[in-house]
Amino acid sequence: MSKTEERVWAYMVAHRKATPAEVAEACDVDPAFVRNLIARIGTPEEIWRGADDAPLKKNPKSVAARKKPKLSSAPVCAIREMGEAMEEGAAKYGRFDYRNYPISAAEYYDAAQRHLMDWMDGLDADPDSGLSPLAHVMACMAILIDTKRYGNLVDDRKGDPK
Numbered sequence: 685m686s687k688t689e690e691r692v693w694a695y696m697v698a699h700r701k702a703t704p705a706e707v708a709e710a711c712d713v714d715p716a717f718v719r720n721l722i723a724r725i726g727t728p729e730e731i732w733r734g735a736d737d738a739p740l741k742k743n744p745k746s747v748a749a750r751k752k753p754k755l756s757s758a759p760v761c762a763i764r765e766m767g768e769a770m771e772e773g774a775a776k777y778g779r780f781d782y783r784n785y786p787i788s789a790a791e792y793y794d795a796a797q798r799h800l801m802d803w804m805d806g807l808d809a810d811p812d813s814g815l816s817p818l819a820h821v822m823a824c825m826a827i828l829i830d831t832k833r834y835g836n837l838v839d840d841r842k843g844d845p846k
Contacts, residue, residue, distance in 0.1 A: 790840045
């Protein structure tokens with residue numbers, strides 16, 4: 685999502701009753717831009733209450749799709765930043781290096797905690813990458829999930845072994 689789309693979306697969230705024309709005027713964008721955004725992702729009201737999908741109820745592909753994860757619910761800006769953090773790691777160690785070698789759960793937990801504490805201490809940009817520390821936390825979690833799924837995780841967590 686572009687910065688302009690994010691700004692328009694934030695306005696629509698804060699002013700749910702605003703018409704597309706009012707949103708366009710308040711955000712200094714063309715009304716067609718607002719209508720296009722709404723057509724693509726819906727309005728905040730549609731998302732919160734569930735868009736009217738009556739025409740799709742009989743479509744077998746739509747019925748099957750409703751049983752799958754809704755990736756459109758994930759915030760695009762967060763996924764993009766995580767992707768940038770993953771690319772930084774790929775440049776340093778190789779793309780999907782964590783699938784080539786076993787990885788330590790504790791090491792990635794520690795790395796995620798360090799990035800999270802940096803963020804909590806007020807750091808908005810990692811000094812090495814310039815990315816949000818939260819993007820690095822997401823990358824660490826994605827790697828833990830991936831390596832668990834593909835059998836490359838060395839589970840060296842402490843705690844109850846149950």
